[in-house]
Amino acid sequence: MAKITYIEFDGTEHVVDVKPGLSVMEGAVKNNIPGIDADCGGACACATCHVHVDDAWLTKTGDKSAMEESMLDFAEGVDENSRLSCQIKVTDELDGLIVRMPESQH
Amino acid sequence: MSDPQAHVVILGAGHAGGTLAALLRQYGHPGPITLIGEEPLPPYQRPPLSKAWLKGEADADALALKPLEFYAEHQIDFRPGVRGEKLERSAKRVHLSDGTGVSYDALVIATGARAIALPIPGADLDGVMFLRTAADAETLKATIGPGKTLAVVGGGYIGLEVAASGRSLGAEVVVLEREDRLLARVACEALSTFFKGYHEARGVAFELGCEVVAFEGSRHVTGVKLADARIISCDAVVVGVGAHPNDELAKDAGLDCARGVVVDLQARTSDPAIFAIGDVAHRPMPIYDRMFRMESVPNALEQAKQAACAITGRPAPVGETPWQWSDQYDLKLQIAGYAFDVDEIILRGDPKSAKFAVFHLKGDQLQSVEAINSPPEFMMGKQLILNRKPVDKARLADPTVSMKEVAA
Numbered sequence: 001m002a003k004i005t006y007i008e009f010d011g012t013e014h015v016v017d018v019k020p021g022l023s024v025m026e027g028a029v030k031n032n033i034p035g036i037d038a039d040c041g042g043a044c045a046c047a048t049c050h051v052h053v054d055d056a057w058l059t060k061t062g063d064k065s066a067m068e069e070s071m072l073d074f075a076e077g078v079d080e081n082s083r084l085s086c087q088i089k090v091t092d093e094l095d096g097l098i099v100r101m102p103e104s105q106h
Numbered sequence: 107m108s109d110p111q112a113h114v115v116i117l118g119a120g121h122a123g124g125t126l127a128a129l130l131r132q133y134g135h136p137g138p139i140t141l142i143g144e145e146p147l148p149p150y151q152r153p154p155l156s157k158a159w160l161k162g163e164a165d166a167d168a169l170a171l172k173p174l175e176f177y178a179e180h181q182i183d184f185r186p187g188v189r190g191e192k193l194e195r196s197a198k199r200v201h202l203s204d205g206t207g208v209s210y211d212a213l214v215i216a217t218g219a220r221a222i223a224l225p226i227p228g229a230d231l232d233g234v235m236f237l238r239t240a241a242d243a244e245t246l247k248a249t250i251g252p253g254k255t256l257a258v259v260g261g262g263y264i265g266l267e268v269a270a271s272g273r274s275l276g277a278e279v280v281v282l283e284r285e286d287r288l289l290a291r292v293a294c295e296a297l298s299t300f301f302k303g304y305h306e307a308r309g310v311a312f313e314l315g316c317e318v319v320a321f322e323g324s325r326h327v328t329g330v331k332l333a334d335a336r337i338i339s340c341d342a343v344v345v346g347v348g349a350h351p352n353d354e355l356a357k358d359a360g361l362d363c364a365r366g367v368v369v370d371l372q373a374r375t376s377d378p379a380i381f382a383i384g385d386v387a388h389r390p391m392p393i394y395d396r397m398f399r400m401e402s403v404p405n406a407l408e409q410a411k412q413a414a415c416a417i418t419g420r421p422a423p424v425g426e427t428p429w430q431w432s433d434q435y436d437l438k439l440q441i442a443g444y445a446f447d448v449d450e451i452i453l454r455g456d457p458k459s460a461k462f463a464v465f466h467l468k469g470d471q472l473q474s475v476e477a478i479n480s481p482p483e484f485m486m487g488k489q490l491i492l493n494r495k496p497v498d499k500a501r502l503a504d505p506t507v508s509m510k511e512v513a514a
Contacts, residue, residue, distance in 0.1 A: 022168075030172055032128050032180070039404050041151045042168075043158075045431040045440055046404075047485065067438070067481060074485030074509075106424075 002095040006051075008035045009103045018090045024061075024099060025049040025086035035101030042086040047071040048105040049085040050078070054098035061088050061097070077102045108419025111137040115200060115208055117190045117355070118142070118216035122384030122406035124149020124171045126214060129414040131180045139182045140208055142200075144189040145239055148174050153403060155243040156267035157433045161274045162247075169240065190217070193359035195377055212379055212417050215356055215367055216410075219349035219385040219401060224259065228321030234343045237264055249342040252276035257330045257340035259318050261288035263432050264346035266301060269310045270434040280311040280338055282318055282330060284347075294445070296464050297476050300457045301434070308435060313338070349401060351386045364388040366399040372416035373409045381416070383409035392425060393492065394446050394473075402430040427492045429484075440484035443474035443491040452503050454483060463487070470496040482509040489513065 001017040004027050008014070018027030028036040028049075037048035044067050053061050058081060064072070068087045072078055085099065114130060116123045119141050127141045127149075143149070150169040158164040167173075177184035192201040193213070201207045221236035223229055233249060236242050246268075250256050256272045258265045261283030272279040281288075287298040302312060317333035321343060329337040351366040362368040362376040366388035373381045373389070384406040388399045404426070411423045432439040437460065445466040455462030463483035466474040471494055475487030486509035490497060501507045 026168070030170075030176070032132055032172065032176065034132050037407070039407055040431060041153065041403070043153070043431060043433060043438075045433075045438065046429075070481040071485065074482060074489075 002090050002092060002097065004090070004094070005096075005098045006033050006035070007098065007100045008033075009101055020091050022090050023086050024051065024088040024090060024094075024097070025084075027090060028085065035105075036085060037105040038086060040086075044068060044071065044084060044087060047075045047084060050075045050102050050105060051083055051085045051099040052079065052081040052102065053083050053088075054100070055081065057094070057097050057099075060093055075102075076104060076106065108417070109137070109211060110135065112211035112417065113138045113140070113209065114212045114214065114417060115140045115210035116142065116214045116216055117200065118218055118352075118384070118386075119145070119149045119184065119186070120216060120218045120384065120406070121149065121151060121171070121403055122218070122410050123214065123216035125407055125410040126216065126383060126414055127177070127182050127184075128172060128180075129410055130417065131182070133414055133418040133420060135414075135418050137211075140210075141177065141182055141184045142188050142190065142202065142208070143184070143186050145241070146186050147240055148172065148177060148184060148186070150240060151403070152238070155240065156237055156264055156271060160243060160247055160268070160271040166240070190355050193355050195359050195380070198379060210379070212381065214373075214413055215353075215375070215380065215382040215386055216384050217352035217355065217386050219351045221345065222348045222350050224318065224345055224347065226318065226320050228323060228327065231321050231323050231327040232325055233323070233327040233341065234321050234345065236345055237268060238349075246342070246344060247275075250275055250277040254278070254341040255280065255339060257282060257338055257343045258346065259330070259343060260346035260348070261285070261290075261312070261314070262292060262346055262348070263289070265344070266305065266434055267432060268344050268346065269305060270308070273308055273310060274435075278311075279309070280313065280340070281305070282313045282316055282332070282338065284315070284317060286315040288312070288314070293441075293476060294451060294464055294466070296451075296453060296457065297478075300460075300462075300478065304435065304437065304460070349385065351388075351399060353386050356380075356382065356386075364397070364399075368397070369409075371412065372422060373413040374416060381413040383413050391428065391444075393427070393494070394444065396446070398444075400428060402428065404429050425492060427488045429488060438479055438481075440477045440481070441474070442477075442484055442488035443472070445474040448473055450499070452499060454503055455480065455505050465497075465502055467497065467499070470499065472497050486510065486513050
């Protein structure tokens, strides 16, 4: 299990254990954490699972695919820490990961 | 409404019903919630059944919207294997298939749609399948593979996704379509032509403009008979010719119905205590100034939000652009909007590169975009459809002008 901290835009923290193999998006959705909509269920088709990865975890969460980059380009409030959380696979390495949700997913 | 102790009964535990139950808790509804599902499984995602799941890239846990424990942990009384039989509005009570009944303060009809069967001989043979439920998908997956031939009746999105997944699993695939082009009801000609070529290059055979008159075989299907008397041999058939809303319960109870249960922008039916969401609902879509019924996950999610907001007294969600997606082979198709009242079609990019978009316009307003491997066209198109901003057609048609510049 990897402990992941999801922080809502208003600062509310949710700390949950997520099974390796799931995505960071699935960790939020299956625990009913608000702030990640994930309309397409992880098909990289909607950009409604946008998160900002904490600085300390940027390299460990890996690189963005061209498709992800291209989708993110049109999401709101994007910065260099932005990722689509459906594209980050949870591993034991990510135990302690912190991600922050944007104000909205539209 | 917004009675915190209101008992919310959700009939139908699909994507819409399951999402609503979770949203009600997320929005802080403390009262009792009962979620009644006909299938044995807790709510799960259907789209992967014809895509990632069928190809073995996603397991049952990944399909589930929430783990089974979620429902008990959040005091949601999930009752699988049961369906609503009769709605008694005067008593605010639903009679269920297990002989029991349940009383509601707010009822949400989320009964979805069912696959349309072909009323032809042999339709009940083993091996003639639909793809609607996880059980259907299990049967299909166990039936097709190398050395098997799969006949797909219906060249719509489900049919094409099944064809692509079937090829990935090593089966021979033939698609039989009544119209003279694929996706005839849902996509433009450019897209039909593109998909046909892409599938053919990957070994799928097509019979267009053909009428299926019977399924052949004694117990298990062995072939599909066409109106011109030809028989297409096969080991299995998937019928994907559309779906019909499960609105009988609502109709019998006297609720207004059109091509589904009629609702307003709060997902409320003609009875203020009853809502309808998802595939079963006939709903307004303000950007097109009309009402229609949609079969898509984004629609199910949006209406779940509308109903959850109405029940908990939150402001209604801001307007949306309807959208949907399809994955076939390495193609990502993203569609925003619907091509209503269109007077011009603009192609951006080259279909030969498998990276292009088709824009549908009414005057200088964008109504819909179909984007193949083109996220910027989809994302920007989705926004343009919603904000109704006039579009410069020459710039839109020129792929060297970025979509951000087009929308600027």
